[in-house]
Amino acid sequence: MELNKRMKTILAAVVHRYITTAEPVSSSIIAKEYNLDLSAATIRHEMYWLEKYDYLWQPHISAGRIPTDKGYRFYVDNLMIKKYLKENEKREIIQIYKKNKELEETMKITSQLLSKLTNNLGVVLAPIIYDDLVRNIQFIPVGSNRVLTIIVTDTGLVCQKLINVSGEITKDRLSYLSNLINNKLTEKDINIINLNKILKDELDKILSFQERFNYIYNFLEDCFNFKSLKNKVYLDGRTNIMRQPEFNETIKLNYILSIIEEENILANTIRKCLGFRKTKVIIGKESKLKEIQSCSLVTSKYNIRGKPAGAIGVLGPTRMDYSRMISIVEYVSDKLSDILSEF
């Protein structure tokens, strides 16, 4: 069951070859193209056992071999040589991030970047921030009984929501209210997620003699839980997936793209499987999401000022250049962390 060195070499060769050509790999190809100093027959013999042990499989008896999920897994864990991005690629990435963009645009650009660099689907999960400071709360009257509330945190995150108010509210009253809240709350080191009780107490004092803000608690909770941003996913490169030869049958494609359209399902799946390590690779059937079991997912977490905030990833066919995917995803997530931390 333990692979000997030669088997590992051959497995690596098969994976490498299959990744580049998308064609089943025959023993003679390995013998010819990879200088292993072995005849096709010998390689064939080893491949026979690699198949027995479930690292390879054949689409049919007279075809070459294709790595199984287990084969890819072994490759990723033990055989893969880590690649690094070329200097000009690094420069390009940095260049793109150079201009100051607001959060939304940064997310969008990141997904485009991933899709372009990897030729797969680029996925970016917006940051969930646990300990932002409230920098500013604004209440702006819109119409006669609606209030647009805007909360800005120190990381530059902007939450907005339109709130119905039961009574009439004047502009002055509102600015008085926001000043009051701003003085109480902003710039204090408050963990927003656990803030609700404190906040409510504070607000009760303020609001009890103020107009009745029916929905304000709910809204503030929403904002502070960042529900509005929590589920935001940015995707780019759906067509890349379609261009992959393994998905040239419409049925398979349909299957995958249907889950891509359900962005939130995809996002939650990614979120759930984020582990302890920065970068994670999920290969084929390792995923619990059936629709992407013919795909692999390479994810990498990013930070804001050292604290985990979100994740980016790449979704493509299991036949992907894992080494390159990992370097790209890691490098981009590092740069993204830098950018977001600068805010």
Next chain:
Amino acid sequence: MELNKRMKTILAAVVHRYITTAEPVSSSIIAKEYNLDLSAATIRHEMYWLEKYDYLWQPHISAGRIPTDKGYRFYVDNLMIKKYLKENEKREIIQIYKKNKELEETMKITSQLLSKLTNNLGVVLAPIIYDDLVRNIQFIPVGSNRVLTIIVTDTGLVCQKLINVSGEITKDRLSYLSNLINNKLTEKDINIINLNKILKDELDKILSFQERFNYIYNFLEDCFNFKSLKNKVYLDGRTNIMRQPEFNETIKLNYILSIIEEENILANTIRKCLGFRKTKVIIGKESKLKEIQSCSLVTSKYNIRGKPAGAIGVLGPTRMDYSRMISIVEYVSDKLSDILSEF
């Protein structure tokens, strides 16, 4: 060249049948299923001429007929019976809009609504607003030399941008500045699009003795031109397109979806072809955009308080139920107008 009454009836029948079955329509089917009191041979004869005149075509000699773009056009302009939405469908739409949502979410919901109701791709172009009033400008310091600027208009539109500032700026200074600008500008009936010169003069007075805001002009121009929103497109239902039988070949699908991924190209195409009338139907090759020449596009403009603001639309195969598409698009755009006008 002028179609007689019987030809029109037959054309209508062919279109109706083809729309529902997606199969070429034979003369005998028409004879059997549509009570025209004519034999297959007679119908066949008329269909022969309908083909000569380019209203129908045959995929091959022993197949039934399919409407051409010209055939659909004639059908839409002259033969189609206007359908109305069922009461429960109307109710459902109203229900969905009932909760107060902010602009972004309203747009998103609208595209989902369109996609769900039509089983095609739902497209929503965000409003371009020409004569909003500036309700509020806020400058919020983020980090030591960055300023988050937020502009809110009376329609509830929120523009935000992060601006680099060359020097250090204190919070008090900023709030002084925003107060100054707010007092000068908000609530005045200013056409934002043409505002730049006036605004610059005003700002010059204010800013000349303020910190140097290097980029503020550009930013304000951006905001006032609503560039940030201008190109925003909301799409939903990409998979609907894939499920259409006419696109079950990956190549065709690829072609179409590639343009769908380039959301802005699609949006600009829609924008360009918006005519004088509320609702417009673009059938197949009538579109200048090659990628969607096997599709039809039904668009309808929506208003904000009576002024044209944006458009929504449905993209699907030319074989679509035009009557239903038009009713849906018109009804939804009306409701959207109502909602956005309420802000």
Next chain:
DNA sequence: TTTAGCACTCTCGAGGTGAGAGTGCTAAAT
């Protein structure tokens, strides 16, 4: 003017075939 009848054309799926690819196995070579 309409229709029945019929020859004609074309598609589509089933079935057959042979070349080619790649295997597993075996016996010989190293």
Next chain:
DNA sequence: ATTTAGCACTCTCACCTCGAGAGTGCTAAA
């Protein structure tokens, strides 16, 4: 003991044929 050459074997794939079926265009009769 390991490696390799040789070969029979299996399977795919592209290509062909063929006949059924669909739907037509045309013609002559109603």
